Amino acid sequence: xxxxxxxxxxxxxxxxxxxxxxxxxxxxxxxxxxxxxxxxxxxxxxxxxxxxxxxxxxxxxxxxxxxxxxxxxxxxxxxxxxxxxxxxxxxxxxxxxxxxxxxxxxxxxxxxxxxxxxxxxxxxxxxxxxxxxxxxxxxxxxxxxxxxxxxxxxxxxxxxxxxxxxxxxxxxxxxxxxxxxxxxxxxxxxxxxxxxxxxxxxxxx
Numbered sequence: 001x002x003x004x005x006x007x008x009x010x011x012x013x014x015x016x017x018x019x020x021x022x023x024x025x026x027x028x029x030x031x032x033x034x035x036x037x038x039x040x041x042x043x044x045x046x047x048x049x050x051x052x053x054x055x056x057x058x059x060x061x062x063x064x065x066x067x068x069x070x071x072x073x074x075x076x077x078x079x080x081x082x083x084x085x086x087x088x089x090x091x092x093x094x095x096x097x098x099x100x101x102x103x104x105x106x107x108x109x110x111x112x113x114x115x116x117x118x119x120x121x122x123x124x125x126x127x128x129x130x131x132x133x134x135x136x137x138x139x140x141x142x143x144x145x146x147x148x149x150x151x152x153x154x155x156x157x158x159x160x161x162x163x164x165x166x167x168x169x170x171x172x173x174x175x176x177x178x179x180x181x182x183x184x185x186x187x188x189x190x191x192x193x194x195x196x197x198x199x200x201x202x203x204x205x
Contacts, residue, residue, distance in 0.1 A: 013081060014088040016097050021077045024122060027065045028073045042066055046118045047108050054118075064104040066120040068176070076122045083133045090136070091196075099192055103128025103185040110184025114168070124181045128189025131157055135193045161186055
């Protein structure tokens, strides 16, 4: 996924986004070095079903910083960099950080309610960012692999929501994606950005 011909104005990393990327990368490094076959670090950080003995309330936050592999981490951090930097500049660091955590926690709660498996990753918070971006900049064109033509953000988020809804209702046997967590983050992101946009009386293009 990438912007279509928007140059360097989308490439400046903002401080909160940069720190989130660094923290996620460091947590993954700790996982990689110390997990071992028993996944000792991941078991502490992952969000486990609440009816199990492994569940702890703090996992609603910590699961957002652990990842299931390098490409899982890379994709989430790349999308955070793309959309998060722009949103942080638009809202300011404090509001952006609040938004990020609310979306991530909402994704975790949705996952606990609807999916009975452990979860890791920032994907729920990232989907919230993507939803906010699509609402504020609906006609921005994106390149989404493997679609060979640019897709406007408002259509891209609709496609991703449909994909996660279908994947959540009809999960594949080998799937390892928390589809409903994605939807939880997406819906919370939309709710927040609609409220904030109306409250601030601002319009973004």
